[in-house]
Amino acid sequence: MSTSGPLPLAGIRVVDLTQVFAGPTCTRILADLGADVIRFESANRLDVTRNLIIADNEGLDHHWHRSSYFTIRNAGKREMVLDLAKEEGCAIFKKLVAGAAVVVESFTPRVMENFGLGYDALKQIKPDIIMCSLSGYGQYGPMRDFGAYGMGLEPASGISSITGYREGPPIRSGLSFTDPYSGFVGAGAILTGLHYRRRTGKGQYIDLSEQEAAIPIVGAALLEYQMNARLKERLGNRSEYAAPQGCYRCAGDDRWAVISCTDDAEFERLAHATGHPEWLDDGRFSTLLARHEHHDELDEAITQWTSQRDHYEVMHTLQQAGVKAAAVLDGKEVLLDPQFRARNHFDIIDQPHLGKRPVQRHLAAKLTRFEPKARSHAPLLGEHNEEVLREIGMSDEEIARLKAEGVIADRPNLPVPPQLIAAALKLPYDRYLERGILQAVEGDYREQLGIADDGARK
Amino acid sequence: MPDRALSDIRVIDVSQGIAGPYATKLLADCGAQVTKVEPPAGDYTRRLGPFPGDIPDPEKSGLYLHLNTSKRSVTLDVAVTSGQVVLKQLLAKADVFVCSEKTSTLAEWRLHYEDLRDSFPDLIVAQVSPFGATGPYAGYDGNSLTAIAMSSIMYNTGEPDREPLTTGGEPGEYIAGVQLWVGILAALENRAVHGAGDHVDVSMAEAVAASDEYNAAMYAFQGAIRRRYYSRHIFGYPNDIVPCAHGHIVMIPGAAGFPSPLAPDTVSPMALLMEDPDLDKTPLFQQMGERMINWREFDDLVRPYLSTHTAGEIVMTAQALRMPFAFVPSAADLLSDEHLAERGFFQRLETAKAGALTFAGPPFRMSETPLQPAPAPERGEANAPVLVEELGYEKGDLTVFSDRGVI
Numbered sequence: 086m087s088t089s090g091p092l093p094l095a096g097i098r099v100v101d102l103t104q105v106f107a108g109p110t111c112t113r114i115l116a117d118l119g120a121d122v123i124r125f126e127s128a129n130r131l132d133v134t135r136n137l138i139i140a141d142n143e144g145l146d147h148h149w150h151r152s153s154y155f156t157i158r159n160a161g162k163r164e165m166v167l168d169l170a171k172e173e174g175c176a177i178f179k180k181l182v183a184g185a186a187v188v189v190e191s192f193t194p195r196v197m198e199n200f201g202l203g204y205d206a207l208k209q210i211k212p213d214i215i216m217c218s219l220s221g222y223g224q225y226g227p228m229r230d231f232g233a234y235g236m237g238l239e240p241a242s243g244i245s246s247i248t249g250y251r252e253g254p255p256i257r258s259g260l261s262f263t264d265p266y267s268g269f270v271g272a273g274a275i276l277t278g279l280h281y282r283r284r285t286g287k288g289q290y291i292d293l294s295e296q297e298a299a300i301p302i303v304g305a306a307l308l309e310y311q312m313n314a315r316l317k318e319r320l321g322n323r324s325e326y327a328a329p330q331g332c333y334r335c336a337g338d339d340r341w342a343v344i345s346c347t348d349d350a351e352f353e354r355l356a357h358a359t360g361h362p363e364w365l366d367d368g369r370f371s372t373l374l375a376r377h378e379h380h381d382e383l384d385e386a387i388t389q390w391t392s393q394r395d396h397y398e399v400m401h402t403l404q405q406a407g408v409k410a411a412a413v414l415d416g417k418e419v420l421l422d423p424q425f426r427a428r429n430h431f432d433i434i435d436q437p438h439l440g441k442r443p444v445q446r447h448l449a450a451k452l453t454r455f456e457p458k459a460r461s462h463a464p465l466l467g468e469h470n471e472e473v474l475r476e477i478g479m480s481d482e483e484i485a486r487l488k489a490e491g492v493i494a495d496r497p498n499l500p501v502p503p504q505l506i507a508a509a510l511k512l513p514y515d516r517y518l519e520r521g522i523l524q525a526v527e528g529d530y531r532e533q534l535g536i537a538d539d540g541a542r543k
Numbered sequence: 544m545p546d547r548a549l550s551d552i553r554v555i556d557v558s559q560g561i562a563g564p565y566a567t568k569l570l571a572d573c574g575a576q577v578t579k580v581e582p583p584a585g586d587y588t589r590r591l592g593p594f595p596g597d598i599p600d601p602e603k604s605g606l607y608l609h610l611n612t613s614k615r616s617v618t619l620d621v622a623v624t625s626g627q628v629v630l631k632q633l634l635a636k637a638d639v640f641v642c643s644e645k646t647s648t649l650a651e652w653r654l655h656y657e658d659l660r661d662s663f664p665d666l667i668v669a670q671v672s673p674f675g676a677t678g679p680y681a682g683y684d685g686n687s688l689t690a691i692a693m694s695s696i697m698y699n700t701g702e703p704d705r706e707p708l709t710t711g712g713e714p715g716e717y718i719a720g721v722q723l724w725v726g727i728l729a730a731l732e733n734r735a736v737h738g739a740g741d742h743v744d745v746s747m748a749e750a751v752a753a754s755d756e757y758n759a760a761m762y763a764f765q766g767a768i769r770r771r772y773y774s775r776h777i778f779g780y781p782n783d784i785v786p787c788a789h790g791h792i793v794m795i796p797g798a799a800g801f802p803s804p805l806a807p808d809t810v811s812p813m814a815l816l817m818e819d820p821d822l823d824k825t826p827l828f829q830q831m832g833e834r835m836i837n838w839r840e841f842d843d844l845v846r847p848y849l850s851t852h853t854a855g856e857i858v859m860t861a862q863a864l865r866m867p868f869a870f871v872p873s874a875a876d877l878l879s880d881e882h883l884a885e886r887g888f889f890q891r892l893e894t895a896k897a898g899a900l901t902f903a904g905p906p907f908r909m910s911e912t913p914l915q916p917a918p919a920p921e922r923g924e925a926n927a928p929v930l931v932e933e934l935g936y937e938k939g940d941l942t943v944f945s946d947r948g949v950i
Contacts, residue, residue, distance in 0.1 A: 525768045
């Protein structure tokens with residue numbers, strides 16, 4: 086399907102001062118499109134995601150190189166560990182900006198200014214620079230200095246107020262999806278800026294508030310309130326646009342499938358596919374309005390059919406009959422699903438210390454002339470210090486001196502021995518299993534994923 | 544007047560619904576000329592509402608008005624041959640063609656990428672579909688719900704003893720729309736550098752799966768399969784929406800909220816918030832694993848404070864203590880929010896038939912080329928300018944097209 090022709094952003098350097106989730110998602114897309122993304126970390130304050138979801142839940146004495154969370158969203162980037170608080174570190178940074186097209190950062194506002202690296206300063210160095218600041222609430226306004234984590238920003242955008250079981254409280258999604266969403270938005274904003282720069286030679290500053298980026302998702306709810314002074318209710322899995330619509334229990338342990346019928350014709354196909362043509366003559370179900378009214382009864386009837394069948398069987402049987410349906414997949418099933426596999430949603434990278442691992446696409450678009458995929462492993466701490474410094478003309482002696490003076494580094498400065506941190510990061514999975522926080526922990530997962538050959542190099 | 548970033552780009556958009564139109568809205572708000580080609584009955588979102596007074600009117604649908612700012616509308620039945628002829632005349636002058644049909648339908652209309660690439664070698668054909676243009680599920684139908692279900696997000700959202708829960712507001716559609724938009728911009732960039740059109744094929748299910756935080760990663764790196772547990776993060780409690788006096792807040796103590804062994808003599812921000820330094824001595828404050836397992840006891844500890852303080856009191860105090868607590872606003876709360884107002888986020892637009900309404904503003908700010916949404920078009924309002932002035936048809940032809948139901 087895809088050929089890997091030359092990539093559109095080849096030759097574009099992106100200076101990446103982001104950490105955690107939203108920013109690294111944005112720059113991972115730019116890297117997959119061919120940009121030379123150089124990320125910067127501090128030895129005193131690592132990207133906190135280097136502590137998250139450690140391979141095999143076992144940090145050993147170098148947990149910062151075993152994080153899955155960090156690995157999947159930083160694949161294909163280069164990295165320097167540079168002390169920006171030191172004058173020489175800052176000078177090196179500015180030299181790299183001079184050769185860059187884009188700077189992306191995700192600090193709380195004022196941090197870049199405090200480093201003397203605000204947009205105006207960067208513009209002095211590189212007049213057509215495109216600088217993008219990703220933050221929780223934007224660069225100005227009364228909440229600009231609010232600390233912001235992804236789990237707070239989905240609610241802050243209004244989405245959680247309409248998420249929840251019917252008549253239940255608001256609830257977050259099972260992951261912080263406005264983080265990657267604003268990363269996608271950031272990538273598009275930067276590509277828009279690059280397009281304009283190509284035509285006019287002008288750079289610009291992009292202020293991206295994650296809260297604002299996600300508010301358009303509730304755009305119709307904003308208008309509903311203005312038009313009818315009514316707040317959208319929490320509908321569980323139902324929809325005002327379809328009936329039946331829901332999540333139905335299937336055969337097996339905690340297996341489910343979703344089904345949605347937008348109109349009478351689709352409901353007719355559902356009735357036939359499930360062997361219940363009598364539903365069509367039942368006054369409770371014969372019109373969309375009636376189905377909304379008798380939704381609980383209809384759900385019960387549908388569950389009698391689904392609960393006898395595997396969730397994938399429900400999906401395929403109904404889809405082949407022309408009814409919208411999907412299996413509700415867990416994290417393992419996504420990796421093994423035939424459609425995701427056929428379209429290469431996961432790229433296999435060869436990660437130092439961890440071996441071959443699948444990482445998901447961040448730009449899901451499939452194109453024919455190039456392939457926006459993870460181009461290599463995620464960088465080790467400071468892996469490209471010397472390579473990058475040589476590219477800007479530094480000698481081996483200078484590089485050795487910078488290392489001795491702590492301007493660059495390839496190990497973290499930890500307040501306690503790494504083994505203690507690794508022990509603290511180990512999650513009590515046996516207790517999580519008991520509690521039902523985990524469904525299973527499978528020792529042979531590499532074999533099941535077909536990535537076992539190369540073993541787990543420590 | 545400030546410059547527009549994409550003023551050199553022309554888009555022909557036959558997509559309907561949310562994902563495709565949101566992608567082209569983002570292009571249009573940045574200055575691209577987007578010609579929305581609607582079926583004679585109009586984009587189906589014109590029938591979905593919300594409507595003022597709940598009275599259906601294709602010119603007053605809130606969803607349509609929200610998704611189609613800055614575009615012009617022509618009506619054209621692209622399912623019939625004469626409609627396809629007109630469409631191809633439009634494509635000859637376009638940079639991007641956007642559609643939201645499955646491959647089988649596009650092939651029937653001879654409007655699939657394969658049918659177009661020889662005649663229009665520089666055209667970018669962007670297609671968003673529920674499961675993608677290829678693969679074993681290419682013919683399957685879907686919506687936001689099916690995409691969220693396939694992505695593993697849904698399996699991990701909700702309560703452990705109830706059914707998995709989707710996320711409100713059709714986010715699968717918006718995520719796919721944003722991915723389509725990024726794909727189109729990448730293809731435009733590639734055309735500028737390497738000179739050729741392309742097919743941009745976005746699967747709604749993959750777009751949402753691209754947003755996965757760690758469900759697949761936990762299996763790929765640990766063999767662990769996560770399960771929904773009140774939508775909680777695997778690595779800590781609390782990071783969740785909790786009740787307070789008259790509402791809800793998001794309680795996020797953050798990296799430094801609880802007692803730290805590195806700072807044994809200080810009172811933790813959480814204990815300061817609750818005004819009870821003794822809380823720092825409890826295992827529930829000292830150990831994350833303990834909170835995760837015995838969360839009900841933790842809830843009992845913090846409930847007296849939460850239930851006697853309002854969202855504003857709690858969030859402002861927590862933020863002053865450097866904890867990233869957050870609000871849980873409704874649509875009404877957002878519209879009256881002081882922070883968003885001071886940022887000038889919302890945009891008041893005078894619509895043709897539904898009066899002046901306040902719309903969600905641009906999802907990002909550009910200093911040189913600010914996004915400038917204009918009201919959504921009435922159905923077919925640009926038929927005459929486009930067909931007569933741009934394509935050279937006679938005014939009489941319009942009547943013939945109209946009589947035959949082509950426009």
